[in-house]
Amino acid sequence: MPIVYNKNIDQHSVLAIWKIEETEEELLAGLQLKQHERDIISSLNSGKRLLHWLSTRLLLRTMLNTSEYIDCQFDEHGKPYLVNFDYHISLSHSFDYAAVMISKDHPVGVDIELIKHKIKSIKHKFLSDVELAQKQIGDNTEGLYVAWCAKEAIYKWHGKKGLEFKQHIHIKPFKLKKEGSLNAIVELPNGTRELSVNYFKTKDGYMLGYVAGNS
Structure with a gap:
C-alpha cells in the first residue's frame, strides 16, 4: 500500500496520506x-467515491496496526468516530489521495484538495472581505486553497454542525509558503478560540491542511 506521507504531528497524533493505486477488489481484500x-459500498456503486471510502478505511487499519475489526461510524453531525478504539480520527480524500489523521489525546481535523483554478469563482462564499484583502489569499489560487483547507480542517476538528466558514472562522494574515502554518480565530459556541493550522502543497498539485488540539 503506497503511503506517501507519514508524520507524527505530536506525541499523540499521526497524519498519513495514501496514493490510491489499487483496484476495488484489492482494497476490499484488506478489510473486514x-x-x-x-x-454502504453497494450504495456507492463503482468509481472514485467507492475507492475513497475503501482507501480511507484501509489506511485507518494500517495506521492502527490491527487485525481486529474496526467499526468506523458517523455521529449525528457527520463526524467519524471509532466504536471500539479510543482514538479521535479525521478522514479526507481528493481524486488520487486519501488522508487520515488519528490522535489518542485530542480532536483532529484534516483536509486534502486538488488545486484547481475554479476555486476563484466561489471564494466569496467562504472568505470575508477582510480575508480576501490579504495579498497572500486574494486572487492567489494556492492561498485560496490554504484558506479553504484550513477552514475545512477546523470544521472537522470541531465536529459539530453550525460552524460557518465565512462567519465563524477567520484566517489571520500569514506568509504563503509551500509548507507553513497560520493562525485562525474561531467563534465557537463556548467562546472564541485561536487555533494554529499547518498546511503544505504536494509536488503533484494538492493542498493539505491539518489541525490538532483540545476542543
Whole structure:
C-alpha cells in the first residue's frame, strides 16, 4: 500500500496520506466488513467515491496496526468516530489521495484538495472581505486553497454542525509558503478560540491542511 506521507504531528497524533493505486477488489481484500458497511459500498456503486471510502478505511487499519475489526461510524453531525478504539480520527480524500489523521489525546481535523483554478469563482462564499484583502489569499489560487483547507480542517476538528466558514472562522494574515502554518480565530459556541493550522502543497498539485488540539 503506497503511503506517501507519514508524520507524527505530536506525541499523540499521526497524519498519513495514501496514493490510491489499487483496484476495488484489492482494497476490499484488506478489510473486514459487516453487513451495514457492505450496504454502504453497494450504495456507492463503482468509481472514485467507492475507492475513497475503501482507501480511507484501509489506511485507518494500517495506521492502527490491527487485525481486529474496526467499526468506523458517523455521529449525528457527520463526524467519524471509532466504536471500539479510543482514538479521535479525521478522514479526507481528493481524486488520487486519501488522508487520515488519528490522535489518542485530542480532536483532529484534516483536509486534502486538488488545486484547481475554479476555486476563484466561489471564494466569496467562504472568505470575508477582510480575508480576501490579504495579498497572500486574494486572487492567489494556492492561498485560496490554504484558506479553504484550513477552514475545512477546523470544521472537522470541531465536529459539530453550525460552524460557518465565512462567519465563524477567520484566517489571520500569514506568509504563503509551500509548507507553513497560520493562525485562525474561531467563534465557537463556548467562546472564541485561536487555533494554529499547518498546511503544505504536494509536488503533484494538492493542498493539505491539518489541525490538532483540545476542543
